[in-house]
Amino acid sequence: MQHKITKSPKKSPVTKSINFDLFKCGRNVLPDLSDSVDEKQWGHDPLPSEAQLYLLFDKLNNTFFNGSLPWVKIIYSTRMLNAGSFSPGTKGIKIGVKYHKIFPSDLEDTLKHEMIHIIDRSHGKLFKSIAKRIGASLRAKSHPDLIKPAKYIYACPICGIIYNRRKRMRKASCGTCSKGGKYDPDCKLMLLKKRD
Ligand SMILES: [Zn+2]
Ligand SMILES: [Zn+2]
Structure with a gap:
């Protein structure tokens, strides 16, 4: 089961598969x-x-x-x-x-x-x-x-794979091409298009 509320922590050096994470006085209580x-x-x-x-x-x-x-x-x-x-x-x-x-x-x-x-x-x-x-x-x-439509479309400069994202990614590299599972500037994703 999943819940869909969190702000994903900003720790995504490498793009992973789409994360749908997007997924807050006293009140007197009457008897019964x-x-x-x-x-x-x-x-x-x-x-x-x-x-x-x-x-x-x-x-x-x-x-x-x-x-x-x-x-x-x-x-x-x-x-x-x-x-x-x-x-x-x-x-x-x-x-x-x-x-x-x-x-x-x-x-x-x-x-x-x-x-x-x-x-x-x-x-x-x-x-x-x-x-x-x-x-x-x-x-x-x-x-x-x-699922909200993607607003940002990115591409990997090496393999050309397309990433659709709802949020802007400032420092993200291709999940396939990044070396060592870390952010890899050689395949930093390029913003192709921003939809309004
Ligand atoms: Zn929550
Ligand atoms: Zn790539």
């Missing part, structure tokens, strides 16, 4: 809310309302975090292709509508994942240990409908 939240209530379509997302948040917070997570805003994003995101600045969780129309049963998993980001923004050790404990995925799934 957990009983009123059950994914069977909404089935798979339409997605639960934002109000139901808050109930689900409370349920998960109580079940897995002892109710200790602070209140955060939860909204749907119709534009986002990721499963979810957490922005520490705005203390907001976004849930991707497109993703969950394809993978509706992943909604709770996504919310769990984003809730862990309230504690750990990265996907580091702490994140992983909590994810394991509460059964949350580390990465979102990929699907052809969730």
Whole structure:
């Protein structure tokens, strides 16, 4: 299982295969809310309302975090292709509508994942240990409908292989031609085209 939220760490001296990684106050909890939240209530379509997302948040917070997570805003994003995101600045969780129309049963998993980001923004050790404990995925799934078109097209000056990328790469060399699996200036990828 994959989750799709991270900023990939900037450590890619050599281009690897496409990484779809792109894949975050106290809230008083009313009694018995957990009983009123059950994914069977909404089935798979339409997605639960934002109000139901808050109930689900409370349920998960109580079940897995002892109710200790602070209140955060939860909204749907119709534009986002990721499963979810957490922005520490705005203390907001976004849930991707497109993703969950394809993978509706992943909604709770996504919310769990984003809730862990309230504690750990990265996907580091702490994140992983909590994810394991509460059964949350580390990465979102990929699907052809969730892939943004490449904006940058690069080519290797040696073998000519084309790399389509959504993000600009400043220092990247060809995965096939680089010597020693490290950044190799001899086959630094050339930017051929930038699409608007
Ligand atoms: Zn994440
Ligand atoms: Zn090459």
